[in-house]
């Protein structure tokens with residue numbers, strides 16, 4: 001008997017019919033003699049609607065209240081799923097994240113899982129029950145409910161699979177697996193049969209929202225293979241794992257794009273030791289990730305500009321700390337730009353191989369796209385461009401790197 005953790009995303013459980021269809025898939029796997037833990041996301045666009053509702057009441061909703069509110073989305077879908085399974089004659093029980101033992105720190109809206117205590121889940125499995133767990137949420141030591149960040153149900157599933165030492169961890173979604181680019185932007189995008197953790201982590205961190213990046217990180221850390229597949233079909237999907245064959249590593253694997261980008265430029269900062277620390281330490285303390293940092297060389301009067309990007313959803317909080325910090329170092333002003341986005345090429349084969357950057361820049365140039373900022377890692381090159389040009393850029397790069405070909 002295998003223990004399988006499955007996760008179904010929002011569009012897979014968007015309405016009553018979809019919930020009943022997914023319940024049938026769960027039953028089919030259970031009846032093949034498996035133990036089942038199923039993590040569900042909120043139905044359809046519920047989370048967006050709840051955020052919208054909160055903002056109508058309060059433009060900057062209180063973070064504790066917002067997390068408790070958002071956690072209700074997943075409670076709705078997990079209880080309905082348990083009911084649907086009971087209708088099919090199976091014993092099933094729904095558990096909130098807290099009941100399932102998902103313990104987190106207290107950073108609301110992006111809480112990190114500290115530990116998983118799967119006692120209750122095990123007890124229910126031992127009784128022969130199918131266990132349905134509300135994704136995306138946990139509980140702090142103070143018994144407050146937290147959420148794990150947008151897309152966080154993937155992370156719930158992988159964390160549970162690790163804690164339960166599951167035999168399989170399967171993420172079911174509305175596409176057939178991980179593609180060479182978002183198939184909604186690039187119709188020729190090709191489904192990958194497998195991908196390594198490192199590449200998937202870069203793709204997810206740079207916008208490929210098919211997987212929550214922290215779920216991939218956990219998978220890599222604990223060596224838990226993750227299958228990504230469609231909840232709408234029976235196709236095989238993509239296996240994310242650590243044992244990729246060497247030949248698979250010789251080119252660009254995929255293209256990611258991310259429109260959740262805001263640029264901040266601190267203008268007219270004195271060019272002296274300590275200034276960068278004074279700007280970035282408060283951001284770190286506020287738990288805001290900073291990406292793509294560029295400091296110009298000062299000309300003449302030892303005055304320079306520092307530009308960096310944060311997630312657009314963090315801009316408000318970032319400015320709350322950057323503005324006072326830039327005043328304290330004597331900067332002239334703080335400018336923001338929310339019309340930009342990132343496009344990245346990712347592939348372990350780029351390591352120590354010249355030519356990839358040049359090819360990327362040429363493809364963007366030939367598509368008439370101006371590059372504003374560039375950053376790289378060992379296996380990724382990212383260009384920051386106009387958000388409006390993202391579809392064109394992703395398509396041009398997909399073609400330039402011949403990703404439609406195997």
Ligand code: ADP
Nearest residue numbers: 009010011173174178179181182184208209210
């Ligand atoms: P779920 O609700 O199941 O968690 P998401 O909407 O979070 O689903 O993620 C699936 C979506 O991710 C797809 O519909 C697709 O548009 C998008 N996506 C972006 N990049 C990729 C990629 N490289 N491969 C597959 N899907 C991608």
Ligand code: ASP
Nearest residue numbers: 041047136150151152153
């Ligand atoms: N419902 C949450 C969201 O929309 C979590 C998830 O879907 O994974 O972000």
Ligand code: MG
Nearest residue numbers: 009151209210
């Ligand atoms: Mg998702």
